[in-house]
Amino acid sequence: MIHRARKGEREAATLFFDSQTRLALFPRRRLDGAVTRYVTVMQGCDNFCAYCVVPHVRGREISRPSTEVLEEVRQLAAGGVREVTLIGQNVNSYGGNATGELSFPELLAAVHDIPDLCRLRFVTSHPKNLSDRLIDSFGALPKLCRHIHLPLQSGSDRVLAAMGRGYTARSYVDKVRRLRAVCPEIRITSDIIVGFPGETEEDFQATLALAAEVGYADLYTFLYSRRPGTAAIHLPDSVPAAVKQERFDRLLAQQERISAAVWGQDIGRTLPVLVEGESRHGAGQIFGRTTWGRIVNFTGPQELVGATVPVTIVDSYRNSQLGEYEAGSCRLADCGIGAGSAAGRQVAPPAKHSAIST
Numbered sequence: 001m002i003h004r005a006r007k008g009e010r011e012a013a014t015l016f017f018d019s020q021t022r023l024a025l026f027p028r029r030r031l032d033g034a035v036t037r038y039v040t041v042m043q044g045c046d047n048f049c050a051y052c053v054v055p056h057v058r059g060r061e062i063s064r065p066s067t068e069v070l071e072e073v074r075q076l077a078a079g080g081v082r083e084v085t086l087i088g089q090n091v092n093s094y095g096g097n098a099t100g101e102l103s104f105p106e107l108l109a110a111v112h113d114i115p116d117l118c119r120l121r122f123v124t125s126h127p128k129n130l131s132d133r134l135i136d137s138f139g140a141l142p143k144l145c146r147h148i149h150l151p152l153q154s155g156s157d158r159v160l161a162a163m164g165r166g167y168t169a170r171s172y173v174d175k176v177r178r179l180r181a182v183c184p185e186i187r188i189t190s191d192i193i194v195g196f197p198g199e200t201e202e203d204f205q206a207t208l209a210l211a212a213e214v215g216y217a218d219l220y221t222f223l224y225s226r227r228p229g230t231a232a233i234h235l236p237d238s239v240p241a242a243v244k245q246e247r248f249d250r251l252l253a254q255q256e257r258i259s260a261a262v263w264g265q266d267i268g269r270t271l272p273v274l275v276e277g278e279s280r281h282g283a284g285q286i287f288g289r290t291t292w293g294r295i296v297n298f299t300g301p302q303e304l305v306g307a308t309v310p311v312t313i314v315d316s317y318r319n320s321q322l323g324e325y326e327a328g329s330c331r332l333a334d335c336g337i338g339a340g341s342a343a344g345r346q347v348a349p350p351a352k353h354s355a356i357s358t
């Protein structure tokens with residue numbers, strides 16, 4: 001396709017690669033002094049939600065062999081990486097169609113046991129694939145960060161069915177309750193689409209109510225737009241643009257209040273922060289993240305990059321927090337949640353670092 005484009009063709013298309021070719025194409029990231037890394041564990045999706053192009057452009061679901069994933073994480077950890085995020089379009093159905101492969105909770109447990117790795121995350125999860133066993137992982141794996149991104153899309157069962165999501169509003173809320181029972185400190189973020197074809201004011205009210213009931217830490221909200229190749233393109237785009245926008249604004253206003261309350265709880269708390277590099281604010285500041293993935297900027301020496309240190313949160317903004325670090329002010333063991341494993345608490349900064357991009 002590149003060759004044809006160089007010769008002047010302006011449009012090109014190809015059939016999906018076969019599974020062996022696709023497996024060979026799983027990206028591996030170079031070690032460059034980074035503290036955190038994404039590791040791709042699966043690609044594609046078999047769900048065909050009515051609005052989504054992913055299965056059409058990325059192909060059917062395919063999982064990378066767990067041996068390869070584990071080897072990559074081992075190499076990353078040995079090279080100084082302290083946190084990995086396992087990624088896939090539908091990450092928690094990992095291994096589902098591969099005979100003899102680990103299940104996703106088994107993969108998480110195996111990655112968790114890799115020495116020198118302090119933190120583990122995964123994204124993005126489908127609510128219908130959130131098994132009890134995966135929920136239990138949040139109670140069983142200390143290195144697993146206390147955050148899950150769990151796309152809701154709509155709080156109306158009628159709209160969820162039209163989207164082909166495979167769960168109901170109540171079954172979603174039941175899973176949230178289970179998560180919080182297993183891990184009371186967990187924070188949940190989500191995606192919601194506003195204005196899906198046929199969405200009524202009543203449907204939208206159900207979405208507003210469910211978002212308030214769950215109390216998301218953050219919400220990524222989208223105005224529905226038609227995508228070629230999807231099932232929903234055949235439905236009339238029945239919600240006028242002005243109505244979509246007005247619903248979007250109401251959801252956003254509600255979420256801003258909820259997010260401010262969730263993140264505001266951290267003010268005054270001393271939290272373990274994995275330091276990632278120089279802050280983009282400069283002025284001698286460095287930054288890291290709490291277990292919930294929130295960026296914390298604070299003044300501290302560059303030598304802390306790669307270490308998990310106690311930081312007291314002094315202010316909270318829309319996308320980040322301001323912290324204060326006082327060397328020797330407390331031991332990480334006293335800092336409560338999300339410090340990671342005992343090994344993780346005592347991470348020595350790598351000998352040499354470069355600031356990493358966020």
Ligand code: SF4
Binds near residue numbers: 047
């Ligand atoms: S929205 Fe997610 S689960 Fe649905 S088809 Fe797209 S990638 Fe798959």
